[in-house]
Amino acid sequence: MTPVILITGATRGIGFAAAKQLASRGATVFIGSRDAQRAVEAAAKLGVSNLAIDITDPASIDAAVKQIDQQHGRLDVLVNNSAILLDHYQGLMELDPGMLTETLNTNVVGTLRVTQVFAPLLSRSSAARIINVSSGAGQLEGEPQAWAPAYCISKTALNMLTQQLTAALPDVMVNSMCPGWCRTEMGGSDAPRTPDEGADTLVWLAVEAPHDLRGRFIKDRAVIGW
Numbered sequence: 667m668t669p670v671i672l673i674t675g676a677t678r679g680i681g682f683a684a685a686k687q688l689a690s691r692g693a694t695v696f697i698g699s700r701d702a703q704r705a706v707e708a709a710a711k712l713g714v715s716n717l718a719i720d721i722t723d724p725a726s727i728d729a730a731v732k733q734i735d736q737q738h739g740r741l742d743v744l745v746n747n748s749a750i751l752l753d754h755y756q757g758l759m760e761l762d763p764g765m766l767t768e769t770l771n772t773n774v775v776g777t778l779r780v781t782q783v784f785a786p787l788l789s790r791s792s793a794a795r796i797i798n799v800s801s802g803a804g805q806l807e808g809e810p811q812a813w814a815p816a817y818c819i820s821k822t823a824l825n826m827l828t829q830q831l832t833a834a835l836p837d838v839m840v841n842s843m844c845p846g847w848c849r850t851e852m853g854g855s856d857a858p859r860t861p862d863e864g865a866d867t868l869v870w871l872a873v874e875a876p877h878d879l880r881g882r883f884i885k886d887r888a889v890i891g892w
């Protein structure tokens with residue numbers, strides 16, 4: 667059966683590249699965006715479906731679930747790709763706590779909310795998958811990083827959300843993945859990877875990786891440390 671896949675925040679960058687790759691493999695893909703018109707335009711470029719979804723707005727998430735339910739009655743793969751990076755060059759000691767709150771509200775609370783509301787649709791899939799697009803910036807291994815503290819903290823929290831979801835949803839394959847540093851609006855023009863390269867592991871997790879690969883942090887199709 668053709669998998670039904672939702673990628674949040676997919677009108678550009680890694681999400682858009684993943685949508686393109688998945689559509690070329692025959693998947694039924696929904697491109698999500700806060701901006702309905704942007705979603706329509708991006709989806710039209712690929713010949714896929716569009717969905718207005720702001721992951722910080724419960725009413726918008728409810729409407730998005732209704733749309734996919736009415737059209738397909740199930741969801742096979744939820745890709746939680748949406749994120750914000752507000753504090754690129756800010757030091758921790760100068761960080762406005764409000765910026766941390768806003769970042770956590772999108773990158774972590776929004777991701778949880780979307781997953782909670784889509785869980786019933788995922789439970790109607792015979793092999794449901796959730797992919798949380800995280801970042802090496804959230805890794806606890808290695809040397810401490812003095813870069814984008816709110817964003818890094820949010821990705822560490824997202825990784826714990828992945829572990830919590832793995833325990834809470836025993837029939838669902840849930841993983842975090844890191845796309846590597848990619849040339850997108852968020853990653854900037856100096857990044858070494860293309861969005862297509864960044865999307866490779868995401869696409870692999872969505873349609874190829876074994877379903878018993880669960881509760882892991884994955885980069886370049888291999889498990890990495892938390």
Ligand SMILES: NC(=O)c1ccc[n+]([C@@H]2O[C@H](COP(=O)([O-])OP(=O)(O)OC[C@H]3O[C@@H](n4cnc5c(N)ncnc54)[C@H](OP(=O)(O)O)[C@@H]3O)[C@@H](O)[C@H]2O)c1
Pocket residue numbers: 674675676677678679680681698699700701704719720721722746747748749750772776799800801802844845846847848849850851852853854857
């Ligand atoms: N680029 C990198 O080097 C890199 C490295 C590691 C991890 N990542 C991760 O990869 C993912 C994609 O990043 P990217 O580089 O492709 O960034 P990007 O081009 O900035 O895309 C981020 C997307 O998030 C969406 N978004 C933001 N707030 C949202 C909200 N409240 N509701 C719904 N969507 C929202 C935006 O969609 P709309 O504005 O259309 O709503 C946008 O399309 C992110 O999770 C990022 O943290 C990126």
